[in-house]
Amino acid sequence: MASIEREKPLKPSLRTPPAAAITAIKLLVFLLCLLPALQLLLGWQADTLGANPVETITHASGTWTLRLLLITLAVTPLRRLTGLHWLLRLRRMLGLFAFAWGLAHFATYLWLDQFFDWAAIAADILKRPFITVGFAALVLMLPLALTSNRLAVRRLGGRRWQALHRSTYAIAILGVVHFWWLVKADVLEPAIYALVLAALLGMRAWWRELERRRQLAAAVPQARGNGRVVRIVPK
Template sequence: MSTSSFSLSQRADEALRDNRFRIILKLLVWLAALYPLTALSTKILFDPLALGANPAETILRSTGDWTLRFLLLTLAITPLRRITSIGGLIRFRRLLGLFAFFYGLVHLGCYIAFDRYFVLSEITADIIKRPFITVGFAALVLMIPLALTSTRAAVMRLGGARWQDLHRLVYVVAILAVLHFWWLVKRDVTEPLIYAAILAALFAYRIIARVKKRSGRGSGFPSVR
């Protein structure tokens, strides 16, 4: 059993190294990632009532949800490639992270337009006075340097270690993003709790791996390229 799953993951890893296969897969990821936005835009333009009585709320919720989901997916790549031994999954991490940033920007844009009607004084007042907006805004601002240094050239320029230090900011971003959702809901925290639990699991995996490594029980993470 273990041999066959090992060979399966090995085969998957090799497939991901095949340029043509990877390009097709990336195209599919692009299409899937853009689907929520396409669906929302189509409804806004042609069938607003399909978005319910409060279309702006639906759009804000949806773009916020997708920001969080892409953030968690990005953070799930490392555990996933350790667990499955499919090292090639790393090639999708940047794409997912950039989509998190993209949906975050759309989310902010919708808030500025629909909720605050472009009134700058109200927007700044919100950012200063309302903790859930403060943390949400901070999360997005902290994603800017990550998005800007997401190119291969930026990794070269910064050097791997410094680049990695900088990109650890994504943990802060994820915590702030979940907090943003948690503080927003009026009373029923079920949904934010689900995101928080997934994030906690992703953190726990990393912490356990690190502790194992320190205590010298093996190398912690199995080494994967």
């Protein structure tokens, strides 16, 4: 790819920030991911969350889960497009925050919305498709959260770990469906999330297709070009 610069010395720059800068960026992202929670807590205390604060919290926590899922999925494409490879070092935290917001969303539903009315909750999960898919997305996030450490990567092996963590695609799709199915009539907002997700997954599909073609060209050199590798991606 165009972004591979092996021979250059590593001078601190936007592409190769010093360790301290990355730590600072991580801290900033950490605080930004917590900020909406602080807003909700203060709003709850001050009674400024509107006439239906439980609904406000439910919507906000759900929205942040979905946003963080999409931001997590944006890391790889952004890295590839900009060459900022250190972005990868934010991904685990972003993914874990998506899970944390998902848990907060579910806890809001269990506690503030249903008040642990287990019969009603079970009926919702089984009978209401939008709740079923939302619940499925949360359950699927659990193994990813549990394997988001180095030990797990080592134990699973890189390939298997990556295969497992590709379920993020399915989780994000379920998340958007969950949102789409719960709105009454105005699908504008879920449609925006769906478009962003489609773009993020579409880029991956396109790059995969390019890679497939490249490999195909490399594997059957005899068929075309008299033994020369036909390059699709310029060097």
